[in-house]
Amino acid sequence: MKIGIVIVAGGRGERAGNPEAGPKQYRPIGGRAVIAHTLERFLTWSRSAPIVVVIHPDDDALFEAAIADLAGRDRVMRTYGGDTRQRSVLAGLQALAQTDATHVMIHDAARPFVDHDLLDRIAAKLDAGHTGLLPAMPVADTLKRAATDGLVHETVPRAGLYAAQTPQTFLLSAIRTAHDKAAGLRRDDFTDDASIAEWAGLPVTLVDGTPDNVKLTVQRDIAMADEKLNRTHALPDVRTGNGYDVHQLEPGNGVTLCGVFIPHDQKLSGHSDADVALHALTDALLATCGAGDIGDHFPPSDPQWKGAASRIFLAHARDVVQQHGGTIMNADISLIAEAPKVAPHRLAMRQNLSEILGISLDRCSVKATTNEKIGFIGRREGIAAIATATVVYGARS
Missing domain, CATH: 3.30.1330.50 (2-C-methyl-D-erythritol 2,4-cyclodiphosphate synthase)
Structure with a gap:
């Protein structure tokens, strides 16, 4: 078994605000670009094989600058994504299929705090024979369903509800087939790769996620990540x-x-x-x-x-x-x-x-x-x- 990595980094990050600062995956936290921290987590993981980063066609210079000081950057391949995350993932899977990878971890570039313990838990499940894995955290907050007028209609029971994380991990051939099928039917409304797998009838098993594996979405997330890393860097x-x-x-x-x-x-x-x-x-x-x-x-x-x-x-x-x-x-x-x-x-x-x-x-x-x-x-x-x-x-x- 060889575990390939697809890192999705083609988004524009509109919700992060401050468009002059560029896409959020290239904004600095702890003195380096977000994507550099994310890539380093996989480059230093002992079981990662080929790594494909899917970037926007306009971001070559940003990407080169972001990974310039990364050890092992010669192991990183790049390809260009489409106008949605789903199409970008498909481009990454197609590139990874040209390597000897048998399985794939699909990860968001804006999740720079994924750790090796989580990756090891996922790999252990693969070793045990699972072919679709979703790291997730149980929902802790009380959930409400409301209409557009803002009035609460009901409280949603949170038992059995989980917040999905990445990397979502699959048998490469199976998830690529599912993505190809969705693209052929012009189904472009899936919110993550696990939902495509579910739609295609592929079994998906939960793996314990980690609270630190957050996705940086808005400007405050990036500021808090920067503060966290700068605080950590003070203690080598x-x-x-x-x-x-x-x-x-x-x-x-x-x-x-x-x-x-x-x-x-x-x-x-x-x-x-x-x-x-x-x-x-x-x-x-x-x-x-x-x-x-x-x-x-x-x-x-x-x-x-x-x-x-x-x-x-x-x-x-x-x-x-x-x-x-x-x-x-x-x-x-x-x-x-x-x-x-x-x-x-x-x-x-x-x-x-x-x-x-x-x-x-x-x-x-x-x-x-x-x-x-x-x-x-x-x-x-x-x-x-x-x-x-x-x-x-x-x-x-």
Whole structure:
């Protein structure tokens, strides 16, 4: 299963007021365009495959400016929408059908606070075999039905009533067929994709939505979103990850630590080059975004990693962090060994870290200590490493 994303961003946003400011999806909140925040939520979600953004034909320049600083923007395709949301969605589905996506999440560009927990809940339902999913919140307010004269006619029972959200998610082939059928019959009055699915006889199952997944509609919504993000940005999302690794020593001609080969009368035993320092730092980086450990990404049972240079593993962890919106701020490694001496090689080790991680030398630290001849390290049976990484992530809402 591959989950493609269609983000609908072709509207003019008349209800947002202030037309001189442009369509609401390109207005700034928290220092970036609304659509940039929305796209980032999907670009940093581990299960999103192709992403198609449906924009207005007049908005190329606005769109390019909005996504200019987004990591992973090369994964985003664009197409042009019609004069209604329904026609724009169909254009997005047609573009997505040219990819290998099997399922589709259809999302409003003006919902920038969709979170990964909601996306994971939807994906879990897909994994369980559901083919039509609608995130929704139970209606909490008392509902009244009134006529055009403003007089209340009745109170509407709210039991079983839900407010629909996006992304609304379907088997791609099924929802595209339903949209094609509606277009062929010139049915252009559906308010969302779930209503088209219902009309076409496709089953739609509710998924718990989230109160934060609001749609920015009027000018006040945009102002409140901006205030919320600016308040959040004042408290940066700083995370620290720790890693530990140890490898056994055996007779040999040298060890590799932090990518530097040091001649020695022993070598480290391991499937790769057994660089305990880079292994520990790889785990520390992965820990900052909950991405498992080195064994999950590079299983020792896989023969392709036999004798591999551990800088490959560290570079991969760097990329994972960046894909999750992280900026590496600092890397610190403590080596624990009786021998060989690390001090003569410390600068070269720090330079390797600086090059691989793309951070300045003063943000890379390598230290070494002995184990005072205590335990397996003291008996020169192994070398251990402890690593700490500090990463700043885009502020969460």
